[in-house]
Amino acid sequence: MKQLMQGNAAAARGLYEAGCRVASSYPGTPSTEITEEAAKYDEIYCEWAPNEKVAMETAFGAALAGRRSFCGMKHVGLNVAADPLFTVSYTGINAGMVICVADDPGMHSSQNEQDSRHYARAAKIPMLEPSDSQEALNFFKNAYEISEEFDVPVIVKMCTRVAHSQSLVEVGEREDEIEVPYEKNISKYVMMPGNAIKRHPIIEERMRKLKIYSDFSKMNRFEDGKSNKIGIITSSTCYQYVKEACGDLYPVFKIGMIWPMPDEKIKEFAKSVVRLVIVEELDPFIEDYCKSLGLKCEGKELFPIEGELNQNIIAQKLVHTKTTGKKLDENIPARPPMMCAGCPHRGLFYTLSKNKCTVLGDIGCYILGAVAPLSAMDMTLCMGASVSALHGFNKAIHGREGDMKVVAVIGDSTFMHSGMTGLANIAYNQSNSVVIILDNSITGMTGHQQNPTTGYNIKGDPAGKIDLESLCKAMGFNRVRVVDPYNLKECEDALKEELAAGEASVIISRRPCALLKYVKHNPPLTVNKEKCVGCKSCMKIGCPALSIKDKQAHVDATLCVGCGVCEQLCKFEAFESTSKEAK
């Protein structure tokens, strides 16, 4: 019987059925659930690696050892893993290796809108693009076959709407695991120039063979239409939008193997239609390719390069219909995401805001520190950039703008991912930098994944635990101190002292995420109406549990976890604990 399954869960099922042995990934929306779901199958060894580069190299090592392997990441994660990617293309693999990259058109939870299809072309690696959950499952299995037949890792490219949509899936049985004996092969696996030079022509020949494979692959298929006035080439979730908008009106060439593309099939299709239209999200990848084949086609002049497409956008251009609804003539306040009530980051960001610090930020929940009223962030770029950029910032202004209070903030998981190397640069090249590690004992934004500092692995079992204090001290930091972000005075004292210290330092702001199941909450606070004067001092922290009602502070008891940060801002002692003993 068919079951409703999320694209990422179906991808994990594909790994299971294909006999995958080792999966190593770093969490990143919208790719995270593939590895989380895979970890539910005892037959697959799964882990969270410290970053995507490590994950890909781990997967490569497993493939080299002769077992089918996997690594998964979001689009920007592939940038981190690009170094091994380009050379594993040269070495090839021993047993099958599949890489999943999940793009995020529309930037639901990302810092850019890059189109990862370019990587397949640049690294000369085949790429498959499923359009729903069943295809995700099937394509993962196909990917291993291609990987082993052509001695190459294969990328499966997902996007938010494939990864996070559920559709009906027919599951199969697990294949027997492949065990390829490892054999030493220096000319294939040791990529010194003399060997790599000999590998390059092999890679080019492989791409020629893959092109023929693509031309015969069932993953690339024609679908008939009633009128050949328009013929549509599309892939991924856009295929679903096209079918929704046009039904069987126009013939469709659906591309499942996006690299290398099936030249002959594309040319054949183009000949059979009057207007050739390319429907794809983000960059004109298929469109430019068709043009390089000398084909006349339309694409980005019809559909935007930015954001997601949908059936309505396509229908407007190709079948000239448009659905609209009734809009309310009302100024509706936005509802952006915000730090949760009791979030341990809040107290620290309030301290930075109060002290008018320039804050170089990083990737994680704490990016919400940039939102009003805290507005305590000046920059975020990519994983780890806070620490490295702080070093550069301080080297540039050193001694000239002595009043500037510049700090870096980085989460525990992000620090392990790529903050450590930036910290090494501070220790080595000696900038007077204050790095604040926001240690909430979890990878928060992606939905609570363990990391090397938490002491637990992906299954929640005890694992190695890296001690941040010892690590920073071992790197050469004399000044390493821990503060409780619920204690505003402690935070402020530490910040002022470290900024004045005259040498580099690390402040670890430590308290577990308020949403973690094991975290015990205090009872909600109440407001003593006799004492509250309505000065709004407590509103400076942007807590969702606090509002002003009838000119006095009001606590939403369903949200408040009794963290007591607001209490410390009140000069009139208007906040009261309903149960003091619980503290």
Add this chain to the structure above:
Amino acid sequence: MTKNIMIVGVGGQGSVLASKLLGHLLTAQGFDVKVSEVHGMSQRGGSVVTYVRYGERVYSPIIDKGEADFIVSFEILETARWLEYLKPDGQIVTSTQQIDPMPVLIGAMPYPENLLDKIKATGVKVDALDCLKLAEEAGSSKAVNLVLLGRLSHYFNDIADEAWQEAINSCVPPKFIELNKKAFELGKNS
């Protein structure tokens, strides 16, 4: 003919269970079903939307403006925000709960007044009820999702009550089944 249900609310209100339950229910009825939600950043107290589509053959996993047959909403401001997605003859099932977004909390903007009346004045069909109160009556403020689904079940004459009960049994952790069934009944019979 494909039917479209949008579930809208504030991150953390329980739309994930609501969509899971609907997905299970409609799959068991033999429909082709697609459910689409967004994870990650928006879940941190932001505006969230889930699409549920079902019919003989469903292609797109998402719903665009003017396409929703139903908007099931946990919060009245969110009902207003997503109103444009409703078909002209679509049905709204909404909780009357108000949750202040950050611009309102910090006093930068007011929470719009009389929103329910303004929504009704556009001529759309609105079924509004105090789901939070009913959920608390059932035993937990977290059961708003089941109150809403109970109310929504009114509009699905072809689906027997037993099918809803089976979906609850399958999707809800055992120790919360009774509570959720009570919430469902309260929503249905209110």
